[in-house]
């Protein structure tokens with residue numbers, strides 16, 4: 001029998017859930033605060049250029065393909081997805097460079113050229129071990145609804161944890177494979193995609209390195225925002241209603257009150273708005289919050305990821321030194337990360353950052369002869385709000401590195417928009433402006449991360465701050481998991 005569902009938030013997690021439920025024949029209404037779908041994966045116009053606001057790297061294609069397949073479609077019919085080769089160009093502080101590639105022999109040769117045959121052998125061993133880790137970790141710890149400690153700490157799971165050294169410190173374990181400091185950075189910085197320092201991360205998160213070097217980085221033509229747009233179109237095609245400019249004020253069980261005072265009722269409500277914000281602000285103490293292990297802390301004490309300071313530039317020129325994706329490391333990788341993640345929080349003097357010029361792959365995203373230069377500098381969340389001086393310091397450093405490496409000239413910036421923790425919080429309701437949601441330290445990972453099911457009947461969560469975690473593929477898996485729960489609970 002068709003049931004009535006309300007999804008609060010039209011991020012990719014909310015849209016994928018809406019599509020799955022609408023495909024099952026249910027009546028689904030998505031309520032979205034902003035004027036567009038996509039949440040963090042929306043697009044932004046600055047000057048004459050179009051940018052992805054947040055995500056730019058499409059990795060782990062399997063959950064994308066699975067979403068389309070589960071509703072009887074083929075991803076290729078809705079998204080024109082291309083492999084990025086090189087993955088990215090990397091600029092080290094000593095002036096050396098390397099380009100990542102998914103072609104293993106070619107990557108091995110590049111590693112050898114940079115650091116010698118010992119590290120080449122280490123790189124080959126690393127990929128073999130990471131592939132095995134990935135094959136075991138995803139089905140057993142990621143794509144899994146945990147109902148109790150037994151699911152997480154079964155003899156089989158514990159054997160896997162031990163076999164793959166999953167809880168060992170990531171940075172320390174990586175050092176067993178490669179000796180060159182630059183390669184250690186190269187093969188560990190991927191935890192930053194979760195807003196987590198590799199020096200604080202468990203080894204299991206090295207699966208992110210495998211996603212890049214084992215499976216590749218992909219780009220959907222039109223930009224990452226094409227993904228939520230395609231999912232939204234399919235959901236609407238199956239009868240879902242998406243109401244934009246419709247902020248929700250409160251949720252009480254399965255009753256939703258909009259800012260306008262309008263009240264809606266459903267058989268079940270799925271909250272896609274960032275979980276800590278939703279628990280603190282929308283539930284208003286009427287609910288006990290998501291089910292958690294006794295070891296986990298109450299919602300206000302949950303730990304948050306870092307944030308991201310963004311600069312979107314309409315640049316007059318081709319930036320010949322840059323590729324589509326570019327990673328810049330500062331001289332002090334650990335010091336840089338300690339400044340962002342450990343008290344006293346501060347903005348590093350020479351931060352690592354990421355630069356994206358998607359107009360290199362898709363020139364029509366910028367006017368002829370111009371480039372859409374996107375900069376992301378990881379920075380503290382609102383626990384240590386950025387000052388204007390902090391922002392200027394970051395921009396100045398980034399521009400200096402771009403001048404040295406990329407042929408950048410500050411006078412050719414035709415339009416610039418900056419965006420930081422305050423904006424992530426104000427526009428998308430990301431708790432503490434933490435761009436990557438709740439932190440992924442060990443005690444907030446897998447079973448220990450807030451569950452997708454609230455203690456109140458009929459109330460569920462989907463998205464980056466619930467299980468399994470942050471990133472578009474994880475958020476898509478989160479929609480698989482919440483659908484599975486709804487089916488098991490007899491609601492879908």
Ligand SMILES: Cc1cc2nc3c(=O)[nH]c(=O)nc-3n(C[C@H](O)[C@H](O)[C@H](O)COP(=O)(O)OP(=O)(O)OC[C@H]3O[C@@H](n4cnc5c(N)ncnc54)[C@H](O)[C@@H]3O)c2cc1C
Nearest residue numbers: 009011012013033039040054055056057248463464471472
């Ligand atoms: C700068 C940056 C770079 C990133 N890079 C990558 C990358 O390269 N690859 C990758 O895979 N991932 C990346 N990510 C992570 C990825 O963007 C997120 O994990 C994912 O988009 C989160 O989706 P979501 O559905 O959980 O939530 P969101 O995208 O946050 O969507 C939640 C929605 O809820 C809405 N909402 C909030 N409150 C209310 C309310 N009261 N009423 C109604 N609606 C409400 C919001 O407006 C929003 O639209 C990046 C993130 C950032 C910030």
